[in-house]
Amino acid sequence: MVLGAAALGITPASANHSWGGYHWARTSNPLVLRVNGSLTGSWGTYVNTALNDWNQSTVLNFSPTTYASTSVSARKCNPITGQVLVCNSTYGQRGWLGIASIWLSGNHITKGTTKLNDTYFNMPQYNTSAWRQLVACQEVGHVFGLDHQDEDFNNANLGTCMDYTSNPSTNQHPNKHDYDQLLLIYAHLDSTSTATLGSPATNFGIREVGKPVPQSDEGVGDTMAEWGKPVRLDGKGRPDMFVRELPNHRKVVTHVLWAPDAKGHEAH
Numbered sequence: 567m568v569l570g571a572a573a574l575g576i577t578p579a580s581a582n583h584s585w586g587g588y589h590w591a592r593t594s595n596p597l598v599l600r601v602n603g604s605l606t607g608s609w610g611t612y613v614n615t616a617l618n619d620w621n622q623s624t625v626l627n628f629s630p631t632t633y634a635s636t637s638v639s640a641r642k643c644n645p646i647t648g649q650v651l652v653c654n655s656t657y658g659q660r661g662w663l664g665i666a667s668i669w670l671s672g673n674h675i676t677k678g679t680t681k682l683n684d685t686y687f688n689m690p691q692y693n694t695s696a697w698r699q700l701v702a703c704q705e706v707g708h709v710f711g712l713d714h715q716d717e718d719f720n721n722a723n724l725g726t727c728m729d730y731t732s733n734p735s736t737n738q739h740p741n742k743h744d745y746d747q748l749l750l751i752y753a754h755l756d757s758t759s760t761a762t763l764g765s766p767a768t769n770f771g772i773r774e775v776g777k778p779v780p781q782s783d784e785g786v787g788d789t790m791a792e793w794g795k796p797v798r799l800d801g802k803g804r805p806d807m808f809v810r811e812l813p814n815h816r817k818v819v820t821h822v823l824w825a826p827d828a829k830g831h832e833a834h
Contacts, residue, residue, distance in 0.1 A: 583728070583747045585713040588819070591674040591756035596627040599761050600649040601706075604640040609654045609682060612695075612702040616727075619703060619739045625752040626710065643785040645669055645677040648762030650709050652702075654682040657788040661828035663692065664701040665793075666708035667786045667820040669812075676760045676816075678709035679785060686825055700734035701823060703727035707740065708821045711751045715743060718801040719826055730801060732826040786810070786820050793820045800824065 590597050603613055617628045636651070638644065643653035645667070663686050668678045682701060686692045704714075704727045717730045726741040786793055794810025794817075808820045 583713050583715055583743065584751050585668075585708060585711050585821070586819070587673050587711075587751075588668060588670060588675055589673065589711040589751050591758055591760040592752075593755055593757065593759055595625045595752060595755070596623075597625060597710075597752060597761060598627045598763065599710075600763050601628060602636040602638070602646060602649055602651045604636050604638050604643065604651065604653045606640070606654060607684075608698070609652075609702070610635070612698045613652050613706065615699060616703040616706045620707065620710065622740070623745050623748045625748050643679050643681050644783055645679050645785065647677050647783075648760060648764075650678045650680070650706075652680045652682070652706065654684055654687075656685045656688070657681060657683045658685050660685075660788055661824055662822050663687070663697070663825050664705040664823045665786065665820055666705040667818055668709055668711075669816065669818045671760070671816055674756070674760050675709070675711065680705040680709060681785075681788075692825070694734075696734040696738055699738040700727050700731070703739060704823060705821075707744065710748065712744060712747060713821075716801075717806070720801075730823075786818060793822070794818070804829070 590599065601617060603610060605613060620626055621628045638651065640653040640655045643651060645651060660683070662683055664680065664682050666678065666680045668675045670676065682705065687698060707728055712728055714730060715724050715726055715728045719730050719732050723729060723731050723733065723736045724741065725736050726744055727737055727739055728744055729737050731737045790805070793808035795808060796805030797809050798805070798807040800806040804824050806822045806824065808822070810818045812818060
C-alpha cells in the first residue's frame with residue numbers, strides 16, 4: 567500500500583528546481599568532474615549524449631579525459647569518492663526505471679551514482695530511444711544538484727529531461743531553465759573541492775582484505791528498504807526521495823524515477 571503524505575509526515579515536491587542546495591564543492595568554475603561508466607549495450611551512447619548536453623552549461627566540464635569506462639561492478643554500483651559512477655543492470659521488477667544517489671558532507675556532494683534498470687528497458691514499452699535518453703539525462707542531471715521542474719505525469723511536457731512524463735518524446739534533453747538553475751547552484755565558489763580526477767582504481771573499494779566495504783562506500787541497493795527514510799512524494803503520491811543517515815554526520819540521498827504505471831511499493 568502506498569502511504570499518503572500525512573502518514574509519512576512529508577509533503578509533495580516543491581517547485582524548487584535545485585535539489586536541496588546540494589552541490590559539488592570547487593574553488594573555480596567550471597566544475598571539472600570525472601564520470602565513470604559501468605555500462606553495457608547501447609547505454610554508453612545515451613549517457614555520452616546526456617553528458618554532451620549537460621556540458622553545454624558554462625559551470626560544468628566533461629572533457630574527453632573525464633569520462634571513462636570502468637570494470638567496477640554494475641550490480642553493486644559502489645560509489646567512487648570525488649567522482650560519478652553510472653551503471654546499468656537488471657536490478658529487478660522494483661517499479662523504478664532509474665535512481666540517482668548522492669553522498670553528502672553538509673551540502674557538498676562527495677560522490678554520486680546513477681543506476682539504470684534494464685529489467686524495464688528490456689521490455690518493449692521502455693526499450694525505446696526516447697525513454698532511454700530521458701532517464702539517462704535525468705538521473706545524471708540529479709548528481710549535479712538538479713531537481714525536477716515538474717512531477718505531474720499528466721501535465722504537458724516542458725521540453726526537458728528534468729520533467730516527469732508518460733510520453734518522453736520531447737523530454738530527452740535539458741532546456742534553458744536547467745542551465746539557468748545550474749548557474750544559480752554554482753554561482754558561489756568554495757574554499758575546497760570535493761571532485762577528483764584520479765583513476766577509479768585508486769579511489770574505489772579501498773579497504774583491508776577480508777573486511778566488509780564500509781557502509782559509506784556501499785551502493786544504495788535496489789529496494790526502498792535500503793534507501794533510508796522517505797522524505798518526499800511524487801505527483802502520483804509515491805515516495806520518490808529518500809535519506810539514509812551515515813556515520814560522522816554524513817548521509818546519502820536518493821532520487822527515484824518510478825515507471826509511470828508502477829504503484830511505488832514493488833521495491834519492498
